[in-house]
Amino acid sequence: MNFSLTEEQRLIQATAREFAQTHVAPIAAEIDRNHRFPEELIPKLAELNLLGVPYPEEWGGAGADNLAYVLVIEELAKVCGTTSVIVSAHTSLGTWPIYKFGTEEQKKKYVPKLASGEWLGAFALTEPSAGTDAAAGQTTAVLDGDEWVLNGSKIFITNGGYANVYIVMAMTDPSQGTKGISAFIVEKDAPGLSIGEKERKMGIRGSSTTPLYFNDCRIPKENLLGDLGKGFKIAMQTLDGGRIGIAAQALGIAQGALDASIKFAKERVQFGKPIATKQAIQWMLADMETRIQAARLLVYRAAWNESNGLPYTVEAATAKLFAAETASYVTNRAVQIHGGYGYTENYPVERAMRDAKITEIYEGTSEVQRMVISGNLLR
Amino acid sequence: MPFPAKGVTERMKVIACYKWVLDEADLKVDAKSRALLTDRAKYKISEYDRNAIECGVQLVEQVGGEVIALTAGTSNAKNSIKDALSRGPAQAVLVKDELMGQADSAVTAKVLAGAIRKIGAYDIIVCGEGSSDEYSQQVGIRLGQLLEIPVISFVNKVEMKNNVLRAERKLENGIEVVEVNLPAIITVLPDINEARIPSLKQILAASKKPVQELTVADCGLSNADLEPKVHRLSVLGAVMERKQVRIEGDVSEMVQQVANIIKKEVSC
8 A cells, every 4th residue: 555645746735735825815715705706716726727637638637637636626625615616616527527428529629628727617417406316307408400408497506607618417308217317518608598696605605606597598419418318327427526526625624624723722822821732622633633634545545546447436425425524523623622713704714614514515415425335335 | 347258058058956955834843852853844945946946947938048957965855856847947957965964055065066067058057045944045155166157146136138147136235236247156035036836737747857866976076075064963943932921000001011121121
């Protein structure tokens, strides 16, 4: 076994860390407070190839591996949950399905723009009455001559309104159940597509989360992604990889909260001594560190499996489940260590605690991850 | 006095020197012995040397040419090469010897001078004003003495015009602007630029760039030349004693007390 990062992975981690500290940390609290999408970060992320980490250079990406991608998400999430999910949703959900399932023409048209960060991508599966039960979606796609006509709506779409391209799941044959769902590439200015109001969320407030409305939305026939009726499979496979990104986000949020807690515990004096000298605080820090280390091994392992062509569905589910619950646990403890200060917007742990919660919900709730894990055990 | 423009190359060649140092952010101090605990500390390119590399890269972006990154150190310094190359140099030269672990500024300058002679013609050598670990501010100046070329220190701004290098030196009492014919050495302050963050493509491309490893003998030196004149006896963490003075009373009383304390401290 080898637990060491390669030299390249360490340098990529250093680049992401420096970028996060220099460009993201100074605006993280403000974009959260104002529910503002940090548009100004997109070209900066693109310049450092952070919007296409795991894609080959010939496709516009950085040419690194999935572990490097996870390291990038982790570093961004340490200082800003919002920025990390913008990158994760774009990379894993908005770009990957086209890279993996697209025709040569589709790949040539979209992947270089997405992997280089010139365009942002998004993924649209969830509907008002189809969350965990993703197969219950009611959005339809009907072929009309050389065009698909989409009708229906999607909700909670990350990067909504800022993405240039949406991967949209729609029912092409309702009689076939999940086998009647197909995937489509929908460009932002497709006629009949409109973007709804941004949700006002508990956390990751700078991230744009919107509904999409399809009202006789017409897209070219060739924008069917993958085979007809394979959309559900494409969505599930996409989410497998996406979960590794969210697990990395959770890991980063937790690590950021622990770092802040250590700093605070050393500086905060009560009863004449820093609170770090109190066993109550020391034990909390030890428990936080232990869970983070365990989460990190699961997350890196899942990414390593993906890069090495090994199965990673269960590994991704395990990593996301544990990392997300670790993020909630650790940020909760971090607020406790900070006491009253931790409950204010003046310290980053309050934001981290709100940001952590979503990692237990999106790209498959913790309950769905348990279904995936136990399903594998019992099959 | 103008220096002769010896050794000037057709395409500008800049040698950027750097040191691979312990990251001070990772250093811990043992509370009892004050010894530095370095077992979990990582290494990095010395802060000002990042500015030196960036300065070289910006100069060749301005007038063409190439930057060679140069370092001398123990075998551990090999780990610095990709980091250095990801910052823009076209190639790297490493002088590797375990004795470099004890090198003082004079030894480092001797080894770098030997390596530079081996590299051949060059136009500009860029060094950081001082290293993050020892900050002796000597290597660049000693290098100039050994290579018999001019040194401009405390450089805050630099530009090339018609093969003449013009530099601003940030001194205590003001800014001095100097011009020098090449070849020359400049030692740069951190204000000179903001070292760019390497992109992922630059990081991954670094492993494809040429690297030359030299021994001390390749540089025309022997082990005896690596004997330092300065011997480090110990390195201990500094302790700042807090006086823990608590000031109480109404505002005007407290202000008076603070003023009294300051007066007393200043007069000591």
